[in-house]
Amino acid sequence: MSNQQEGGEIGPVEASILLTLIRLNGKCLQKDLWKMAGTNSKVGIPALNKLIKMGLVTKRRVSEKVYEIKLTRKGLREAKRLEAKASVIPEVDLNLLATIPCFYCPYITSCGVGHENSPETCEMLGSWLYNLAKLKDMVNLEAQ
Numbered sequence: 001m002s003n004q005q006e007g008g009e010i011g012p013v014e015a016s017i018l019l020t021l022i023r024l025n026g027k028c029l030q031k032d033l034w035k036m037a038g039t040n041s042k043v044g045i046p047a048l049n050k051l052i053k054m055g056l057v058t059k060r061r062v063s064e065k066v067y068e069i070k071l072t073r074k075g076l077r078e079a080k081r082l083e084a085k086a087s088v089i090p091e092v093d094l095n096l097l098a099t100i101p102c103f104y105c106p107y108i109t110s111c112g113v114g115h116e117n118s119p120e121t122c123e124m125l126g127s128w129l130y131n132l133a134k135l136k137d138m139v140n141l142e143a144q
């Protein structure tokens with residue numbers, strides 16, 4: 001399924017903002033959004049502007065320098081679609097979860113999309129995901 005929408009494509013930062021907003025009942029103050037979405041204002045603001053342009057969120061000034069960000073109906077639909085896509089993991093193996101490198105990583109508190117340490121560029125996480133994909137292929141082959 002494509003993430004292509006009218007006005008642009010939904011990338012990881014946009015997806016993270018939408019998923020954060022749906023977890024927060026559809027709205028959040030902009031100043032709280034970056035941390036909750038695992039990003040920062042430098043990459044978050046362009047992503048947010050893109051979502052506004054795509055008609056997926058609105059931004060309303062509530063007081064001086066304080067803005068409320070809210071999902072539109074269209075944004076809620078898109079966030080639900082992303083949420084459903086993210087939950088397509090049929091069974092959670094706790095032993096497997098315990099091997100996720102992030103749990104043991106010294107950068108866990110500073111890591112985030114667009115940060116110096118980021119899941120998008122992390123070699124440790126990349127290798128873990130690669131091995132997981134290989135394991136999944138092996139299991140599928142054994143099942144045939």
Ligand code: SF4
Nearest residue numbers: 102105108111119122
């Ligand atoms: S993505 Fe990489 S750098 Fe970030 S917490 Fe996980 S292992 Fe650490």
